[in-house]
Amino acid sequence: MSSFDNQHYEYRKLTRTYMDFFYSDKFTKFLNTTQTGSAHSSHGIDFPIFMKTMFTSICFCTIQLTLFCLLRSVFNFLYQPRCFCVPVNERMEVLPRGFVKWIIPTLKSSINTYLSLGLDAYFFVRFISVLSLFFLLIGSINMLVLIPINFTGNSAEFTAQGLDKLSLSNIANCNVARLNAHFIMGLLTIVVFHWLIIYEFQSFVIIRQSYLLSESHKSSIMARTLLIFNVPEYLQDEKVLRDLFHIVPGGVGNIWHVFDFERIEHQVAKAKVALKILEKSQIEALRRYYPFKWSNNPKAGQNKKKIKKLSKDVFFYPPIFCDLIRIPQIDRSFQLNLPGWLRIFTLQKRISTLNWALDTLKQSQLIIDEEKSKMATNQLKRHNKVFIEFSDHRGACIANQCLLSQSQGCLDKTLVEVHPQDIIWRNVSRTDGVGCKFEKYLVTILFISIIVLYVIPVSLIHSLSQIPVLIHIMPFLKWIYHFPEEARQTISGFLPSILLTILTEIVMVTFRFLTYFKGKATGCEVEIDLQKWFFAFLFVQQFLVVTISSSVTVICKQIIDQPTSIPILLATNLPKSATFFFQYICLRAFAFCGSNFLRISQLVLTNSYYKWKDVTPRQQFTRITSLPQIKWGTTFAIYSIYACIGISYSIISPLISIFIIFFLNLSILYYKYALKYVYSHINPSETLGRLYPNALLHLYTGIYCLECCLIGVFFLSKDSSGRYAMRIQGWIMTGVLFVTIFCNNLIYSRYLPYFSNLPILSDKPYRDNKKTDEPTPNSEDHHDHDHDHDHDHHEMTAANHTLLYLHPAFKYETPIVWLPKDPNGYTELQIQEIESKSDFIKGETSGAEVQITKFLKNLKMTISEAPPDYR
Template identity: 80%
Template sequence: MDFFNSDKFTNFLNTTQTGSAHSSHGIDFPIFMQTLFTSICFCTIQLTLFCLLRSIFNYLYQPRCFCVPINERMEILPRGFIKWIIPTLQSSINTYLSLGLDAYFFVRFISVLSLFFLLIGSLNMIILIPINFTGNSIEFTAAGLDKLSLSNIANSNVSRLNAHFIMGLLTIGVFHWLIIYEFQSFVIIKQSYLLSESHKNSIMARTLLIFNVPHYLQDEQVLRDLFQFVPGGVTHIWHVCDFEKIDHQVEKAKDALNLLEKSQILALKGYYCSISLLWQKKEQQNDALYRVKKDIKFFPPIYCRMIKFPQIDRSLRLKLPGWLRLFALQKRVSMLNWALETLQECHLKIDEEKLKLANGQLSKHNKIFIEFQDHKGACIANQCLLSQSQGCFDKTLIEVHPQDIIWRNISRTDGIGCKFEKYIVTILFISIIVLYVIPVSLIHSLSQIPLLIHLMPFLKWIYQFPEEARQTISGFLPSILLTILTEFVMITFRFLTYFKGKATGSEVELDLQKWFFAFLFVQQFLVVTISSSVTVICKQIIDQPTSIPVLLATNLPKSATFFFQYICLRAFAFCGNNFLRITQLALTNSYYKIVDITPRQKFNRITALPQIQWGTTFAVYSIYACIGISYSIVSPLISIFIIFFLNLSILYYKYALKYVYSHINTSETMGRLYPIALLHLFTGIYCLECCLIGVFFLSKDSSGKYVMRIQGWIMTGVLFFTIFANTLIYNRYLPYFSDLPILSDKLYKDEKKCESSSTPVNSTINSSTNHEFLYLHPAFKYEKPKIWLPKDPKGFSNLQIEEIQSRSAAIKGATSGAEVQVGKFLKTLKMHISEAPPDYK
């Protein structure tokens, strides 16, 4: 602890409070390229590997062509080093409607941003860069890349800022036109999608989740009578019943099944490795069967009792690893015997809970799912205030995917403890946003090698590197560390959002989008650009609110080169890492081969396609767009880097959404993330306008006169107009974010177009799930599994299944869909999966 009381740490805390991005102010283009050279090399290597491995590891790079049901598979891309690029780029944006509105609007979002920066960025670069470059004088000239920005205009040429004024007005005008056009398009496309026949007939469109249903209103007949006002009436009602006991038993049964199949695979391997000479006679095979199995013993997992926290209405179950039984001096037990006994015990208790459910003997929580006859009925109920009593029927959700429900939050009562928990999480979010200045300040120190070595002398060996290498390190290291810190915050936010009591994953995504954007804006833009402390910024704004334009005008131009570097590094890292999927590639060829022992484990791994978490993804692109908009006039060159990043993103997402990611988005928000992302772009416009206001009011000519004050006042008026427009647009379109207009005659002309290009993601629910159990907890849908073992050349798996069935007649087994090939000397087994498990639903 003496270090924190030392003079070195005091000096560190007393360093300048300017934003860390100022360290890149005035660097030359060769130095700028040196910082990017390493990233360019890595990205090139990764893309080359992807092009080479794409057709080899089909399950990794084209899983939607192989790892989904046949009727849902995409057409296989042609083989060849770069033959995948043209078919990917030629994919129409309307094809992504089949993946849901979130996917469609995200592709549209980055496409629209790319077109915006291509249009406005090109105009600004063509007009402003020559003006900036020749705007210096003998007395004043900027350094490095800043010669291309507003920073290069000398006092004697201050009249040149009129071009920035005109282009600023044009940029703001085009932005507002784009926002209004996209909002109108959002309304039309979303409503056409929701009114398509395939979507209207889906159960999700007709089902409503209702919160805070009083106990005396939970009778099914009473509910049907209450909702008689809805056209068509009620079709089905699902109560949220107590699922704690059955859920615990189902988890134990799944563990037992996994261990049972694992024991048989280990026995199969042991059979071929150790007893290969006993294949001639069946009796010897049976002898070999018992001889192998008697040695497969293990420590069973430890299931702890449920811990309840009544103050916040939460419960916790812990499962401890079995090796802890060593400390209790317990002995290993037979894996096969334990698994069979546990399965039988769990199945009895599961059947008991299902019988209680059928007889209405389980306690009910205060939420219900109601399916209406018609989708308009569900929409009417969703848009109505359902109760005269405050606190009853006070919240509803529509379009809830059964697999998206957060059951631990659904089962809670929204009492004082739950509300207190929400406030605590909100305070934690704000604290993280404010206090994250500490690691950002450390990153700032890393960009200044002398300061870093002064703080930590043991790093003097850095001076052994050439000057170019040190400049490269100080250039790209902060951007890399900022990216890592951002990923860590995103994980933390997602974890904490669970404790805000959100009922579905879609609600989590909507909440995360706002908070993560706030974090990115404060920490990756304001703090990096203006000051190394949020408190300093807030104090200055509170003491003198009119200083905001001055803050931006004096700090934004100095940070432009940093964001050139940061966006380029993000573009190269994003492109290389996401296309190659290096982590998954390494795990697939190492760790997964070790842990995926059974056919079921391997099948689940192959078919578990990743899903994009759209809330944080939208927020990331919103902040990059805001940065680009903020600098579009100050340093127009940024448009090149933004366009480069956006086009790489379009290429990746068009490829990944069609061939890598799951076609089912369980946390689908039905496009509600898109208007929020559009509204977030106003943040960039506000920064641009405030910066220009500050520039115009601070600019003096060679005689010391403030000759741009009129332009400053006009831009101030434009700022107030933007605030008015922002409020007007929000209030006008807010009802369309979640609600569906009942009178939709205007949209019927667009319905056929949407119908032909989309198959809603929830349309598969009707045919694949038992309707009666659709909106019950997954544990109530559990069915007794079948043991799944692979076929082997000598039929040993069949003997295993027969032996298991002789001990437990209720357990069935099969070997279809999986096969093992025996390697040389009977020591290795290679497993192949050709079909789904026999009990797959």
């Protein structure tokens, strides 16, 4: 044994010592169920069995799509809200009525039309479209070349089973020379991938800069405003700040300090609760009035007396507003409010709802006005963050790219393009001390722990998918045995998929919740951070663990003991899991298409729970006009992982391209429809396209898996004489792997400055003279984009400009009680009663109306305008 070998042995022994806990039998048994990936269970199934598994999903999806096509024109506010539930000048043209007449107009929508919805929406549609074209091109070539080679690659002594006959697994030792075709196609796939990545990065830079340098965007307040962190007290004086930035082009316009908002925020929350309770109580009185009217047939002159009598009967336990809970170690505070029924245990009596609501509104308004007065006279505490609006967008960009102070920890972080509604004020108000940093690192450790320990619930779900085990745990489910065998198999096949989907959603919500505690100042930062972590989670748990092993520890042990074994791990495990991913992608495609188009949960809630919950005009208006918003960080991550799976199997089992293309095209259809007609066109957490380059870089994970797997296949393959006939190809592919790593790093380094920064000099005239084919937005699309930005800019400017980047509580105004107009004028008398008891609360009935019939217990309410506070 040489000296080097001895040192290598000692190194392995040392790593075992450090990792001894992870090698212990107890820890391994705790995390493991089996030592092979669960995806291997689908190895070698036949096409009829595969289709039988898909049949139920196809049926469910067909039923859901049929219901969507039938209900689309009935529930317009649910399936086409952007045509009805937004201001008139922002509405989309209504799609033609008809069962399938919505499909062609949706598919004909140009990708460039989505620029008006923001760069994130545009680049997401582009991402799916580019992936679809990539798999269509590479998949078609690989299938035409490799499937015939794979299918005829068996021998009398060896043949694969089922769908694996179409994959690399079907090549026998005597036909190992056929792997040269896989080698060539692998190189072609890698070259095309890199061409695509470079082309898309270059296009990203051009489109993003064209968008951000448009006149409408440059003149917007967001483009000219900079959030500066860790501003010391001596620099918070406005004169000092203006002198400090006088060298910046255009100088400083407005300055917004981050004032202490906890007291005013608490009072605004109390006032909003009081207004909600007041309006609900008046609607409840209206419900009681009409049955009383019909039974007594009162005259018009008696109405006022009856109003007083009915109003006095509305008594309740008011909610309990607790004092602020502060944790100084991490500079956080929490507000805890308790339900009013807890007052029963302290033997308190009910009180008048009307009197309590008016008193609460008055007391809160006095404190709110006091806090506003303190802010105006600079008597409120200031936090160490400042928003500065520059007169020119170049000033904001230059200040954002400069090191603003020589002192470490002073003016050391800046954010530009911050949307006022996207600010996480609780994080902005914190001091970036040791406690905050500890909290940030603790959350990172929790993320890693969730990724590793996720195997425990997955293992439990895998066990529960076996009907005998499930019934043993829950004996009351014995009635399942009365079902036919095929039905039991269907339940057994669907149960883990449903439970895993629910579990993944829980993890996504948990990640989003925990990211808040990492101190991110805006939702935009949250989305960028979540994209990376959620992709890592999906890659480890829904690809590596499922494919290679049921435990992360098994993979880690193998890599630590012998890092060069990664290609062997992939080569021996990936081919066996191909059929599983055929099923998985199909199931996800059908489930995604059916559930997202139909929006079953919203459909059910709208026709049941919301009718009971939303009783006031304000609640109904808010519900109707609150359009759903996409969380782009997690959405990009989901499609990145599907693309990585497709790339990893593009040579091993090229048939996967069909399923990936099918899934991507269903997604294109849905998102083209939903982004135009369902989702809100205003996204406060807009990252201005920064998620797209991250998504492109994530695709390298799939390329690395493909290359490592091919390296393992080539080094392991023996011919009929037992000779390793593909070693040269293995070494060449190893070289390609290192070249790929170099290219990945080079591309990232070259384009990184363009992800967040804007150039001062522009070579656009020279580029236009060259007549390149880069995909720049057309004039029509720029018009749509400019119109929307002008509208947003006008809204921001029309609202009190001096309050724009202040906490929303400082913008709170005295509310107006909004009740619906009724046929007998009862609500008008209610408003008179309220105004007689309060000297500052007013009321209106315009914009909402109720229709009353003797045969209906519920009030039928019609909303025609926004609440008076919004007008």
